[in-house]
């Protein structure tokens with residue numbers, strides 16, 4: 409495309425997918441990435457030969473083109489991983505997805521009866537207006553089960569009470585799963601299972617998701633695209649609703665300018681509106697200030713123990729510990745550990761940037777993590793041989809009740825721009841998985857390439873998709889959509 413040059417902000421899955429599509433079509437493309445590595449939240453850190461994700465990243469998608477892109481990029485470098493995950497609650501491990509016999513034996517007779525009674529009650533007298541996560545889940549599972557399996561964990565993740573979390577988040581994440589359908593699924597194992605969150609195996613790159621995005625970066629570079637790492641975009645210069653250039657600072661804090669005809673941004677939407685120069689209207693800045701993110705601290709520890717637990721990950725619901733989830737990376741892929749006699753765990757803590765936990769020194773965080781992992785009975789602290797702490801700011805866009813109003817105000821202002829397209833998870837402030845983020849990147853690239861008007865904001869806006877039924881094979885990703893959705 410003669411005379412077109414595209415600047416992309418961010419080398420996460422969204423930015424890289426856009427860059428790759430453009431580079432394949434021989435468009436001049438430059439990606440500016442604030443971090444020293446590509447991959448964004450989907451990167452994998454290598455610590456002395458052990459690989460750690462920011463939380464485990466399963467590869468599944470209903471988008472054929474995403475599956476194709478993943479498959480083309482890594483070829484045979486995938487492992488097909490069986491899923492095993494459980495919930496730790498009140499000193500017991502519950503299979504997740506719930507299995508009636510396991511749940512019954514863990515809960516005991518009294519709790520089981522109380523779950524049934526509260527479920528029936530919620531069917532007879534449901535909350536009429538489902539405004540919050542609490543209303544949505546209680547209506548489908550009953551209050552008792554909601555308080556056992558949803559409330560504490562969800563509040564750990566979001567840091568706000570479940571009655572302040574929008575019902576749309578629950579609808580997006582767990583639609584199709586109710587107590588009734590979960591029990592039927594477990595008892596009768598239907599052939600065409602239409603429960604969308606019960607996936608029992610998934611694809612995973614041998615060395616974690618970072619491997620995928622490193623490879624995409626290499627292909628872009630080989631095709632002539634440029635990726636500038638350690639370059640943070642600090643200003644977007646505009647003339648009315650046309651963007652002219654960006655300013656960025658490198659690792660030495662040296663500021664430079666870059667110009668282009670088209671721009672794609674995967675930086676957080678709330679920051680994008682603030683770096684526009686001249687400034688956008690005060691109401692837009694205020695709307696951005698009203699939105700917020702939840703952050704994550706990973707405590708990655710290597711234990712001198714061959715086997716600790718068989719799961720890929722465990723949800724820690726018990727309120728007596730702050731620990732939210734534990735990943736066992738060796739159970740994602742055997743290649744993730746340098747020594748098969750050892751085990752590498754990722755202990756996840758949900759927090760808010762700059763809160764008390766976030767600001768603790770690393771050593772203190774490690775101490776708490778080791779104390780808590782022993783407290784929940786997974787592994788004794790004495791087996792820990794090495795480890796480190798990683799802070800992941802802005803890991804989750806928060807869907808508090810009423811957030812849409814602020815988001816819509818920003819969206820209507822940004823869509824007035826002729827030549828900048830926001831993409832990705834933080835770029836459009838949506839709880840996107842990698843595949844959604846990639847699709848937004850592909851849409852943005854095609855809008856430039858073919859002068860299209862694909863609506864980026866429509867990706868992952870359907871209320872009922874998240875984990876579809878998917879048949880995965882070693883060689884390729886076969887997507888089997890539910891018969892009826």
Ligand SMILES: Cc1cc2nc3c(=O)[nH]c(=O)nc-3n(C[C@H](O)[C@H](O)[C@H](O)COP(=O)(O)OP(=O)(O)OC[C@H]3O[C@@H](n4cnc5c(N)ncnc54)[C@H](O)[C@@H]3O)c2cc1C
Nearest residue numbers: 418420421422442448449463465466641675832833841842
């Ligand atoms: C704990 C956890 C578990 C997850 N598990 C899964 C899973 O199992 N499966 C799945 O599909 N998805 C999963 N996800 C979601 C997945 O990580 C994201 O959807 C994906 O990484 C989003 O890609 P992105 O490109 O939109 O954003 P990001 O990955 O956030 O990339 C954005 C990039 O932009 C860069 N950037 C930001 N600001 C600037 C700036 N001013 N200048 C230059 N660069 C900038 C950032 O450094 C970053 O590299 C998970 C997420 C989390 C937090």
